[in-house]
Amino acid sequence: MFAPDFINEVHGEFLLVANHSLASPESIKLSIAYNIARISYGLSQLPSHIQTCRVVYDIRGQSISDLVLAQIKEAFEQVAIVEFKF
Numbered sequence: 001m002f003a004p005d006f007i008n009e010v011h012g013e014f015l016l017v018a019n020h021s022l023a024s025p026e027s028i029k030l031s032i033a034y035n036i037a038r039i040s041y042g043l044s045q046l047p048s049h050i051q052t053c054r055v056v057y058d059i060r061g062q063s064i065s066d067l068v069l070a071q072i073k074e075a076f077e078q079v080a081i082v083e084f085k086f
Helices: 025-045 066-076
Strands: 006-008 013-018 052-058 081-085
Touching: 013 025, 025 052, 025 066, 066 081
Parallel strands: 013 052, 052 081
Antiparallel strands: 006 013
């Protein structure tokens, strides 16, 4: 079963919230891999008109460098729109 955090039928978009620790290179790598797998699985489970994913990283309380934020955005550039909640 797949349950995104939100679906916008009008825009054909689903939203996933990631509240992950990004404190180390390993945790960043795991978070990216996990979310890419979630997106892939989600696309296979949702109606065909829902094709766009938006991932919102809730990083409140974490001090994450701009370089890491750019690295995360780049990792998703072919599969999702990425936003950060500070």
